[in-house]
Amino acid sequence: MNIARVLYPVQVLGPGKRLGIWLAGCPRRCRGCSNSELWEKQEQYEIPLDGLMKLLQPILQRADMDGIIITGGDPFFQAEELFLLLKALQSYTEDILVYTGYQMQEISKGTPAMRDCLKYIGVLIDGPYVAEENNGCHLRGSANQKIYYLKPKLQARYEAYMAAGPNRIQNFAVADGIVSVGIHTRNFQKELAEAARKRGVIIGE
Template identity: 50%
Template sequence: MYIARLLYPVRVLGPGRRVGIWFSGCSRRCRGCSNPELQERDPRFKTGRETVLRMIAAVREISAVDGFTLTGGDPFDQPEALRELLPALREISPDILAYTGYRISELRSRGYRDILDMITVLIDGPYVESRNSGCFLRGSDNQKIHILDRSRASFYGDYLRNGRNEVQNFRTRDGFISVGIHRPEYPRELQEALRSRGVFIGRPSSGEIPEETAPEQFSDNKKD
């Protein structure tokens, strides 16, 4: 399987403190995709079920996991990986929220019903930049939220009724990763806001950025 990253605690893509799992590779190539770097399946991200589960176990040693959010890339471009992972994830938490660029009808006709049976909530459909209207949990309003597990309908109904989009920034070795449903103008606004505070993103070719503003020194992930 090809997994680009795991992040915890993700609070903005589903209820509670979740492990977010970003799959590497997506065949859809939506314009304005918020993770274009994950569209190509990158061989550097090849890993195995046990490695992923070990990382999750390490998280659970220090904190509770309320659920999992699968995104990417497209998790459904790796159906065998989902079949391997999902039973083990469900033993930790039955709350599995998955994003996909496919429509649920396509997934059914591809023979993925067994996978859908292990998913609590599916958010389906391609991202359409012109329809990014700030809908809660959805990148664009053509996407649909399917509560597949009826036993969670009331809980998710309340969560969806009361929720609003937020963005969470995680510091990583290479800089930071911004998680959540972003408006199209968010990256530019963020750059401008950081610049106004003397913070610059990325490694300059011109050498104009002073050492002390290197990405490793960001103070981010303020919610946590």
């Protein structure tokens, strides 16, 4: 699998403390994407499933882990690998939230691996990011995206989370800088660059 980053605890993409897994590779290249650095797969991100699961074990076994997020990139761009990952993770929690640029109709009519992924996903948020429709809607980058509760028992939990307040941003310090996680506003990158410039920091392309 091509895995760009693993973060914990993510507390801004669904209820509770969540394990976040970011896959690299996305053919859509949506304008204004907040994770454009993950459009391309990279050789250094390759890791076998057993190696990834070994890496994740200390988090998966934590009593305070409330769920999992899988995003990217686009996880369904690696559908066969995604299916194996979901199958391995489902014994730890039913609350697996997956973001994808594919629409549900495309997935349900897609390859066997794409369809099989749906068996193990708790909540799916589908559809490409459309900058013009980024209006602060809960858990979604843009209003065209839809939330599917594939495990209906999770719906009340997510609705309570969304009712508690607007989208938030969470920053993680990593070896090569800062990773900003969450649903960003339409002008986030411009606003960030301007705020940094005022402090004497130039953010490159």
